[in-house]
Amino acid sequence: MVRFRLLPWHYAVRNLFRRPARTLLTLGALTTVVVLILVVVAFVHGLERSLAVSGEPDAAVVFSLGMGENLEYSAVDAATRGIVAANVAGIRSRWGVDYVSPELYLGTNIELEYRDEPALGLVRGVTAAALLVRRNVQLQHGRWPEAGEAIVGQLAAAKLGLPPGRIRVGDVVRFEGRSWRISGVFSAAGGVFDSEIWCRLDELQQAMKRQDLSLLAVTLVDRSRFAELDLFCKQRLDLNLQAMRETEYFANLGRHYRPVRMMAWVVVGLVATAGVVAGLNTMYGAVLGRTGELATLQTIGFARRAVAVSLLQEGVLLAAAASLIAAVFAVAAVDQMPVRCTMGAFALRIDGGTLLVGCSVGWLLGVVGTLPPAMRALRTPLVEALRSG
Amino acid sequence: MMKRIALFVALIAAVGCQREPAQPTGSGAPAGGAYRLPAEPADVHEVIAAREQAVDGEPIVVVGRIGGSANPWVDEAAAFSIVDCSLLACSDREGDDCPVPWDYCCESDLPSATLLVQVVDDEGRMVPTDARELLAVKELQTVVVQGVARRDEANNLTVEATGVFVRP
Numbered sequence: 246m247v248r249f250r251l252l253p254w255h256y257a258v259r260n261l262f263r264r265p266a267r268t269l270l271t272l273g274a275l276t277t278v279v280v281l282i283l284v285v286v287a288f289v290h291g292l293e294r295s296l297a298v299s300g301e302p303d304a305a306v307v308f309s310l311g312m313g314e315n316l317e318y319s320a321v322d323a324a325t326r327g328i329v330a331a332n333v334a335g336i337r338s339r340w341g342v343d344y345v346s347p348e349l350y351l352g353t354n355i356e357l358e359y360r361d362e363p364a365l366g367l368v369r370g371v372t373a374a375a376l377l378v379r380r381n382v383q384l385q386h387g388r389w390p391e392a393g394e395a396i397v398g399q400l401a402a403a404k405l406g407l408p409p410g411r412i413r414v415g416d417v418v419r420f421e422g423r424s425w426r427i428s429g430v431f432s433a434a435g436g437v438f439d440s441e442i443w444c445r446l447d448e449l450q451q452a453m454k455r456q457d458l459s460l461l462a463v464t465l466v467d468r469s470r471f472a473e474l475d476l477f478c479k480q481r482l483d484l485n486l487q488a489m490r491e492t493e494y495f496a497n498l499g500r501h502y503r504p505v506r507m508m509a510w511v512v513v514g515l516v517a518t519a520g521v522v523a524g525l526n527t528m529y530g531a532v533l534g535r536t537g538e539l540a541t542l543q544t545i546g547f548a549r550r551a552v553a554v555s556l557l558q559e560g561v562l563l564a565a566a567a568s569l570i571a572a573v574f575a576v577a578a579v580d581q582m583p584v585r586c587t588m589g590a591f592a593l594r595i596d597g598g599t600l601l602v603g604c605s606v607g608w609l610l611g612v613v614g615t616l617p618p619a620m621r622a623l624r625t626p627l628v629e630a631l632r633s634g
Numbered sequence: 635m636m637k638r639i640a641l642f643v644a645l646i647a648a649v650g651c652q653r654e655p656a657q658p659t660g661s662g663a664p665a666g667g668a669y670r671l672p673a674e675p676a677d678v679h680e681v682i683a684a685r686e687q688a689v690d691g692e693p694i695v696v697v698g699r700i701g702g703s704a705n706p707w708v709d710e711a712a713a714f715s716i717v718d719c720s721l722l723a724c725s726d727r728e729g730d731d732c733p734v735p736w737d738y739c740c741e742s743d744l745p746s747a748t749l750l751v752q753v754v755d756d757e758g759r760m761v762p763t764d765a766r767e768l769l770a771v772k773e774l775q776t777v778v779v780q781g782v783a784r785r786d787e788a789n790n791l792t793v794e795a796t797g798v799f800v801r802p
Contacts, residue, residue, distance in 0.1 A: 310703060311739055472709045479708065479715055482745040483788040487703050 524614025
């Protein structure tokens with residue numbers, strides 16, 4: 246319980262407007278710091294979410310033994326699809342159709358008719374069974390590809406270094422020595438498939454002169470049935486297969502980005518430190534120039550703690566305003582902005598957690614940037630402070 | 635008042651710290667002890683030799699190191715892969731700091747030197763317990779497995795093990 250009389254709230258507010266230029270500069274600096282923190286945290290959250298939503302809990306991938314997570318180098322015999330479906334009872338089936346998706350996955354140069362240089366893109370040859378297994382994938386525009394056609398994820402343009410949504414239905418792309426007309430655009434709930442180009446498996450195999458597959462993606466009856474698939478792969482060493490839960494596969498991919506995430510948090514720390522230093526510099530200047538005023542307040546009866554609380558109010562009010570402006574800017578201009586990376590593309594996420602971190606750091610800057618100069622000013626002996634004013 | 639609070643907190647901490655975590659027994663869980671052999675069986679075959687010579691349905695004893703993939707275990711089942719002892723794991727190679735040395739990623743013909751071990755009960759059913767928990771074993775340990783050889787239609791060899799000896 247507060248046992249001393251506080252200064253009026255509006256005293257702190259009016260003080261901010263006494264020196265508008267300095268206040269605006271500090272507000273600008275704090276807003277910039279909070280925006281930077283929000284962007285970096287949005288990067289980390291976007292990357293994590295992209296991997297988290299990509300894997301289904303009841304799905305598994307079957308690929309070549311010893312390939313790790315490098316599906317591009319995996320080679321699975323095409324006949325494996327039928328063998329796996331026939332021998333693993335735990336695979337989901339509906340109306341006689343097994344939830345087994347044979348896929349051919351590769352990174353290759355993509356040529357675009359409106360771009361001079363090719364760009365590295367991700368292509369996946371699929372059958373209609375992919376929609377059974379990849380349940381997050383939904384066609385937003387157009388239709389499933391027919392011969393000579395392909396569909397693109399909503400972040401495929403970003404992966405290729407183009408503005409979001411630049412690749413549209415009717416455009417023509419060229420890869421593996423063939424032209425492909427875009428027949429549709431799909432979304433994959435922000436997962437890694439959003440940055441891919443999907444075409445018909447048989448056509449991609451023809452274009453690449455390959456008969457094998459990169460992987461089989463399967464949906465299990467429930468996630469507890471994974472052991473049956475795993476056991477089958479370990480028994481049938483002649484097929485040279487390994488099975489992995491899809492969630493584990495994407496979690497392993499995420500581990501490769503752990504250094505990136507750690508570096509991002511280091512950047513957050515550095516930017517926050519810079520914000521604190523800037524705030525300290527500004528507040529020291531502001532408070533030391535008011536030594537006489539603060540001493541007068543003490544002379545007329547306000548306790549040192551009350552004066553310190555008032556100074557804290559000013560700092561926190563400024564920091565809160567900066568956090569609010571930064572949050573509005575981030576939501577309006579940064580949220581869902583696509584970012585390219587080696588595994589594809591993902592969107593920055595200004596979600597609740599991001600805003601909480603950014604605004605909390607902003608408020609903390611207000612406190613940390615105000616307290617030291619306030620304490621320094623209030624430690625000055627009263628008579629000396631009155632003389633200096 | 636503060637002293638009483640401090641004393642209370644200290645008592646709570648002392649009680650909490652005295653609780654020791656359960657120590658794993660050296661011979662595995664009580665149920666797993668039934669599958670651990672006290673001594674190494676005779677007539678041991680290496681994995682490669684066993685894959686060539688084993689006859690479906692005949693008893694066999696095979697020695698190998700646990701591994702052969704990044705995850706040589708099967709979830710919630712007493713099954714694991716073993717690799718012929720002549721192959722070198724990544725950790726056996728000087729200067730190799732591979733984080734998953736038991737995947738034998740540096741060996742070229744791994745499938746021909748690997749087989750699957752399934753620990754079965756008296757009725758021939760696979761024990762539904764993770765082998766790590768059942769037998770207290772881990773990757774790259776050398777085990778001698780005693781059981782029955784099973785061949786599938788593709789001539790892959792699986793050993794239905796009734797006993798496992800872990801070499802020190």
